[in-house]
Amino acid sequence: MKVSASQIYKLRKITGIGIMDCKKALITSNGKIDEAIHILRKKGEKIAINRPFSKMEYGAIISTINFDYSYGTIIGLSCETDFLSKNNEFLNFLSILSKKSLSYKNKEDFLSSFFDEKNSIKKMIVHKIGVVGEKLELKIFDRIDSTFVMNYTHYNNKIGVLVGFSDKINISMAKNIAMHIAAMNPIAIDEDNIPNFLIKKEIEIIKNQVKKEIKSENVIKKMIKGKMKKFVFDNTLLHQKFIKNEKITIQEYLNQCNNSIKITFFKRVSI
Numbered sequence: 001m002k003v004s005a006s007q008i009y010k011l012r013k014i015t016g017i018g019i020m021d022c023k024k025a026l027i028t029s030n031g032k033i034d035e036a037i038h039i040l041r042k043k044g045e046k047i048a049i050n051r052p053f054s055k056m057e058y059g060a061i062i063s064t065i066n067f068d069y070s071y072g073t074i075i076g077l078s079c080e081t082d083f084l085s086k087n088n089e090f091l092n093f094l095s096i097l098s099k100k101s102l103s104y105k106n107k108e109d110f111l112s113s114f115f116d117e118k119n120s121i122k123k124m125i126v127h128k129i130g131v132v133g134e135k136l137e138l139k140i141f142d143r144i145d146s147t148f149v150m151n152y153t154h155y156n157n158k159i160g161v162l163v164g165f166s167d168k169i170n171i172s173m174a175k176n177i178a179m180h181i182a183a184m185n186p187i188a189i190d191e192d193n194i195p196n197f198l199i200k201k202e203i204e205i206i207k208n209q210v211k212k213e214i215k216s217e218n219v220i221k222k223m224i225k226g227k228m229k230k231f232v233f234d235n236t237l238l239h240q241k242f243i244k245n246e247k248i249t250i251q252e253y254l255n256q257c258n259n260s261i262k263i264t265f266f267k268r269v270s271i
Helices: 005-014 021-030 033-042 088-101 107-113 119-132 171-184 194-212 217-235 251-255
Strands: 059-065 071-078 137-145 149-151 159-167 247-248 261-271
Touching: 005 021, 005 119, 005 159, 021 033, 021 261, 033 159, 033 194, 059 088, 059 149, 059 159, 059 261, 071 088, 071 159, 071 261, 088 119, 088 137, 088 149, 107 119, 137 159, 137 261, 149 171, 159 171, 171 251, 171 261, 247 251
Parallel strands: none
Antiparallel strands: 059 071, 071 137, 149 159, 159 261
């Protein structure tokens, strides 16, 4: 199968691996980026876990919560250039949309709602296209409800986070945990929430890596167990070292507030 230069460049940008290795992996995977990353990791290449991300190439994200911290939204508006995504007029418009989004539970209802007395949200986005000269589209709309919700938007508007708690929590602590999620990008709250397919895929990758050097099945099993433990600790929120104090985990940080409070979910969106 032939693969395009743009596919090779994209895989190289994601992985940092050489062009020829990226090309071979793409040919083997029939051009599928996710499968090519899997192939490269099986070979032992050091690549970060392929986490989901928005398909917006250019645009901005904002996460917002309501006045009593009981729900929040993350919305993302796409554009055609990086220049516009940093423009104050564009970001101010997104900020207005973000505040209005709190009144709606899904993207469709939000787009059909009124921006002002004359225009719907959808029509206002079309109007803005004429003003800025680029195609704009509401690509992301996520809403989370819980007993207590905290938000965080990274300063460059490329990452948005919502995190839910089982009870009220110190606002500063909740914000710190949301910031940690933005920085460390965990794949799940704890080991019980890691998807089975991801566990199986990681075990397969580890087996392929260790079999190159070790032949003993018992030793291989022990190494898989040890590496999987590290995989869980590095990639699950409660086990990760807190970015502001690496002497403690997020679970230990959370316990400083109240041992009974649980993190019920988190949502992290990035572009």
